[in-house]
Amino acid sequence: MVKVQVLLSSYNGAAYVEEQIHSILQQQYPPISMLIRDDGSSDETPELLKRLEAAYPDRITVMIGNNVGVVASFFELLQHSDPAAEYICFCDQDDVWLEHKVESGVARLKSAIYTEVPAMLFTPAHLTDEHLNRLGVWPKPPARQPSFYNALYENIAIGATIMMNATARNLFVNSRKPNSSNILMHDWWFYLLVSAFGTVIYDHLPSMLYRQHSHNVVGGSNTLFGKLKSKWASFKRHTGTDLLRKQAQEFREIYGARLSSEKREQLDLFLSSRRSLSERIRYISRSKLYRQSHAENLLFKFFILIGFI
Structure with missing residues (x-):
């Protein structure tokens, strides 16, 4: 089975990050490693992460960094990601992955036509409250095909659902590092990048529980007002x-x-x-x-x- 690496950027996430990490370690697809970068947390997140690293030394690597913001933090994670990993996943600190997430993503991306060119897969999520009570599937499916012409105007990929192949990762890592202050979000940048040079795949099957709480960086809603x-x-x-x-x-x-x-x-x-x-x-x-x-x-x-x- 090919290797998958999950990249997680944390910031003051002690309330939820351990539950998220365990949902990744319990995936149906076993050969998964995690690279976690803490972005200058002021709570007990770094200590919690170090305890988990000690408990799972073969699966978790933790980097403790200064506060540079979510975009720069994910870009740094990519620069340090495992070049031997066939697939890379983005991960937020406060969600919960469904057991099939990685296995389903690998199955979709494993086709030969998605190995030679940059490829990226994204899905919807089950929107939940802070206690993981499900509120509905979000967002609705794209009305038109993902493409570069859409990506310049709009991001439709939830970053925490994204899985990309090594070709997409290498295209980023082997190019000049972008100025993160000019980037709206890391997931938007990869929607641009992969749609420009490869294939972006939408899978209608939700892959995670997307927890909504007062500290979300980006939130979702299924109500008309929301x-x-x-x-x-x-x-x-x-x-x-x-x-x-x-x-x-x-x-x-x-x-x-x-x-x-x-x-x-x-x-x-x-x-x-x-x-x-x-x-x-x-x-x-x-x-x-x-x-x-x-x-x-x-x-x-x-x-x-x-x-x-």
């Missing part, structure tokens, strides 16, 4: 502040020369100046970029027309 609130918060975070443009520019500088001519043309079009209304109308007519929701597509185009993006 969805609207989440979407509005996302628009406020990602528009009008040049964050999408900075992320796209960072991607252009690192990987632009390797892109196909069509993808590079669309990326450059997105990065182009749109100072006048006529330039913004011309951009909308030529752009192939899209969001999954028809309503969000219209809203995004409206923001472009008024010069907000």
Whole structure:
């Protein structure tokens, strides 16, 4: 059986991280190792992790670091990840993995067509409260296929569900390290990267319990009010502040020369100046970029027309 390595970044996660780690160690797929980086916790998380490392020395390796933020922390984990691992998983500290998660992911990615090119798999999750009572499956399936043209505008991959092959990992590790301050989230960066050069796979089968509590970095909701609130918060975070443009520019500088001519043309079009209304109308007519929701597509185009993006 091929090796799988799980990368976990922790920060003040003592309340839940041990339960999460045990759900990984109890996976139906046994050859799993964990590389855990603590991002400068001020609670007892580092001591708890060190105890678990001592209890499972062949399966858990712990790195204690300074607080650099979730994106930089995951990027550092990738730089130190096992080059012999065939598959890499991202992991959050406060969720619980279902027993089939790793086995199902390996089965989907093991096909020969997904070994020579970068490949990434993601799934929905069972949304739960802090006590793991299930609230429903979240998010709903993508309305359109995952692609680079979607990834420039929108992230649809829950980071904690992502499994990627070694080819995707090596593409990242063997390239210039991105400036994490220009990256919206580590999972979004990998959706961009893998969709640009390989295959992104959506599996409809939920793979974990996604715990919602007051300290979530990114949360989900299945209520109408919750969805609207989440979407509005996302628009406020990602528009009008040049964050999408900075992320796209960072991607252009690192990987632009390797892109196909069509993808590079669309990326450059997105990065182009749109100072006048006529330039913004011309951009909308030529752009192939899209969001999954028809309503969000219209809203995004409206923001472009008024010069907000």
